[in-house]
Amino acid sequence: MSNRLFLLLMIAAVSVAVIAGLWTVGGPMQGRRDKFDRHRYLELSKIADALLCEHRSSGTAVPLPEDLSVDAMRIHCSGAGIAEADLFDNETGAPYSYERMSEQDFSVCASFYDAERTRRLNASFRSVAPFDPETGCMSGRVR
Amino acid sequence: MATNDILTQFVREALALGNSREDIQSALDDAGWSTREIAEAMEAFATTDFNPPVPKPRPQLTARDAFVYLVLFTALAFVATNLINLIHAVLDLILPDPGAEAWTDGRATDRARWSISILVIAAPVFVWMTLYTNRQIHEDAGHRRSLVRKWLTYLALFISALVFLGDAAFVIYSFLAGETTMRFLLKALTVACVSAAVFVFYLRDVEADADEQ
Numbered sequence: 001m002s003n004r005l006f007l008l009l010m011i012a013a014v015s016v017a018v019i020a021g022l023w024t025v026g027g028p029m030q031g032r033r034d035k036f037d038r039h040r041y042l043e044l045s046k047i048a049d050a051l052l053c054e055h056r057s058s059g060t061a062v063p064l065p066e067d068l069s070v071d072a073m074r075i076h077c078s079g080a081g082i083a084e085a086d087l088f089d090n091e092t093g094a095p096y097s098y099e100r101m102s103e104q105d106f107s108v109c110a111s112f113y114d115a116e117r118t119r120r121l122n123a124s125f126r127s128v129a130p131f132d133p134e135t136g137c138m139s140g141r142v143r
Numbered sequence: 144m145a146t147n148d149i150l151t152q153f154v155r156e157a158l159a160l161g162n163s164r165e166d167i168q169s170a171l172d173d174a175g176w177s178t179r180e181i182a183e184a185m186e187a188f189a190t191t192d193f194n195p196p197v198p199k200p201r202p203q204l205t206a207r208d209a210f211v212y213l214v215l216f217t218a219l220a221f222v223a224t225n226l227i228n229l230i231h232a233v234l235d236l237i238l239p240d241p242g243a244e245a246w247t248d249g250r251a252t253d254r255a256r257w258s259i260s261i262l263v264i265a266a267p268v269f270v271w272m273t274l275y276t277n278r279q280i281h282e283d284a285g286h287r288r289s290l291v292r293k294w295l296t297y298l299a300l301f302i303s304a305l306v307f308l309g310d311a312a313f314v315i316y317s318f319l320a321g322e323t324t325m326r327f328l329l330k331a332l333t334v335a336c337v338s339a340a341v342f343v344f345y346l347r348d349v350e351a352d353a354d355e356q
Contacts, residue, residue, distance in 0.1 A: 003277055006344045007270055014222065014266045017229045021255045024236045031256065124246035 048129035053077035229258035
């Protein structure tokens with residue numbers, strides 16, 4: 001194998017691998033979408049965690065708030081650590097949708113570019129509430 | 144003065160005084176020097192009647208060579224490891240394994256992006272530095288005697304041989320552990336191909352050096 005042939009083979013192998021890598025994980029646009037979707041996923045999880053309020057040990061069930069606001073969350077679960085920015089989509093600025101299905105059941109949803117991909121890519125992060133990639137919602141039931 | 148310097152100086156002075164090579168070897172042998180030490184000291188001077196004795200070129204260690212070859216071999220290490228890493232990440236994503244951990248996809252995506260970033264920088268550096276050093280050697284064979292180049296070439300051979308043999312052992316282990324999926328076999332093949340290519344490439348370099356001498 002001459003030096004030149006080795007270099008040509010190396011350039012070919014690196015080029016093919018880089019193209020295959022970009023084709024598989026996507027380019028910069030996909031990277032940005034992944035980043036925003038990850039924000040959404042983590043914020044939904046944070047909101048769900050605050051709504052479930054499992055760290056509080058009052059022992060009595062507290063009804064879910066009527067709407068999703070910092071004040072309502074503070075009343076529902078003081079010191080839950082929710083900031084105003086956590087309730088809004090980082091990219092669009094729109095509030096996350098919150099549905100209070102009963103005094104105990106809720107779901108918080110966001111509009112994802114690719115919810116299934118987001119679930120797969122962030123599987124290492126264990127959310128307290130189950131996430132449904134079909135709807136882009138996290139739902140839970142307070143005790 | 145180091146032992147070898149004393150010996151070399153003695154050989155130089157003995158040759159300058161007109162002693163034959165056989166007589167000098169015999170005197171050194173009687174004094175207790177080993178055959179290898181004697182041969183190295185005698186090899187330091189060209190076989191010619193010219194007086195004073197003509198020294199042969201010796202391996203050099205220069206700061207410039209250290210810089211050039213450290214950059215070259217670091218780029219090689221980055222290219223080889225990240226090429227393997229990128230191919231493994233792509234295989235993780237396109238051939239999902241139900242037995243793999245849940246976080247595999249997230250990690251593989253990050254690994255792929257990092258490897259692409261490093262390859263885009265390291266591969267052109269490696270190609271450019273290889274062409275540059277080859278041109279230097281072509282123009283002046285003295286560059287072939289660089290001590291840093293010699294050491295790093297053998298280090299590349301050692302590491303690639305180690306990786307190749309380790310990969311082979313891992314394939315056997317995985318076969319015994321029942322993990323012979325297509326994804327695993329392709330990953331092992333990638334490691335084997337990259338390490339073998341590096342080994343063969345630098346082995347040729349070592350052989351070319353030996354021919355030169």
